[in-house]
Amino acid sequence: MAEQPTIVVRGEVQREVPPDQAEIGVTIRARDRDRESVLARLTERAAEVRAVVDDFSVERRETGHMRIYPELKRGGERVVAYTGSMFTTVVVTDFDRLGDLLMRLARLDLATVAGPWWQLRPGSPAEAEVRKEAVREALRRAAEYAEAVGARVDRLIEIADEATAPAFGMPGFAVAGGARSTEASIEVDPELQTVRASVIVRVAITEPTLPG
Secondary structure (H helix, E strand, O other), X not given: OOOOOEEEEEEEEEEEEOOOEEEEEEEEEEEEOOHHHHHHHHHHHHHHHHHHHHOOOOOEEEEEEEEEEEEEOOOOOOEEEEEEEEEEEEEEOOHHHXXXXXXXXXXXXXXXXXXXXXXXXXXXXXXXHHHHHHHHHHHHHHXXXXXXXXXXXXXXXXXXXXXEEEEOOOOOEEEEOOXXXXXXXXXXXXXXXXXXXXXXXXXXXXXXXXOO
């Protein structure tokens, strides 16, 4: 019995979808000749960051690395000062007040604010929908190829996922804090996220009826 003919096709889909989250990075710093003073100032400034963030609806706030190191006199081991820093990540889903949050954080003394990084939530329904579209696209192409040789798709043999890749946005805001003006404001526009999916589909087709 002759082997049933098959067709192997790739289905590729790319869509632009709204982001689910915006991530902000906040770095606070302190410097003094006394180590304990640096620690005290970092503690105080970290509390200021928390107070600002607590005024907003955020999904997640995480304290990252803290660093304190001595500055040495050139060519020796004598400590001339201590420098400290602490990093905090804030994840926001309410974009309506995101601009206010950015500006309030940026006004804090010796605070550097970076972001937002726009992104999809892990396991976003948008990714699943794009994968389904890629499968439908592959099956549509397979049906076209089958029709071109006088056949039709008989059954599905295999689906292989190649890639589903969300393209994360780049940060659109970065500023060092310290300014106390209450007039500043900023509007942010969420950056659409590109989601791509590619699948390989193998189908069996009925016996072709070639012209002639």
